[in-house]
Amino acid sequence: MFNEEHKLVQRMVPMLQRVLIVDPAPASARLLADLVRNISAGQIWNAPNNKRGLQAAEQVNPQLIFVELSGDNVDGIDFTRRIRREDFSCRQAPIIMVTATATAGAILGARDAGVHEFLRKPYTAKDLLRRLEAVTLRPRDWVEAVDYIGPDRRRFNSGDYKGKLKRRSDIKTTPDAARILQALKILRSALTAIESDPRQALRSMEAQVAELQRSAVAVSDLKLAACVGAFQRYLRVATNRGVLIPHEVSAQAAPLLAFLPAEDETRKAPPRDAVAI
Secondary structure, eight states: OHHHHHHHHHHHGGGOSEEEEEOSOHHHHHHHHHHHHHHOOOEEEEESSHHHHHHHHHHHOOSEEEEESEETTEEHHHHHHHHHHSOOTTTTSOEEEEESOOOHHHHHHHHHHTOSEEEESSOOHHHHHHHHHHHHHSOOOEEEOSSOEEEOGGGTTTTTOOSOOOSHHHHSOOOHHHHHHHHHHHHHHHHTTTTTOHHHHHHHHHHHHHHHHHHHHHTTOHHHHHHHHHHHHHHHHHHHHTEEOHHHHHHHHHHHHTTSOHHHHOOOOOOOSOEEO
């Protein structure tokens, strides 16, 4: 058993070389840092509040982030949302929320903010190891939408779950057809957000195009691949000119959205005003 655990730790170590802890309580931060150091001899930074945490995230590019749910000048949910929407290199880094008050509302709030795992206090070294294993060795699909940015929420807090698997996607990788459907739905949603959140709308569209391109190749769908390529070229042109024209984007995306099932096709078109990006 010891050898198996040692091998597990060795596999995780390369992904634990830069760790950020956002915690207003020095004693709590030191305890967590010491436990992490027993697993990996990487660098660990501690930030006492959201502002310092965001500055550290931008500067040190952590591979893993721990953040308290709440405390003096610390709001873990707001911090997570900010990280996910920034242009930081670590914006997709796993985030583990830590708290002693693990209410249902707190857990759902953390999940919907884009947190990977939830660690309840008091916790043991074994509890921590399970969370680290979940975020480093069992990566989840990344969702780049407008209203939600983060890991696939269907497998939230996988380190705790011991029940029966209820979805086919829990047993095997999401089928390519399901990936295509999800990407198209997120693309459609991004079109309606061009005016209200042009930056994230563009980022979301680019992410869906990349996903659709991979899936089209996987299923050998030449028609889908051609439509993806045409829309991808259009997005490059729009990005270079620095402006998105909602009705123009909708027209360019129409051939792709035609791949949606009939009941999903009819939606309100976005405004016709030009929006700077």
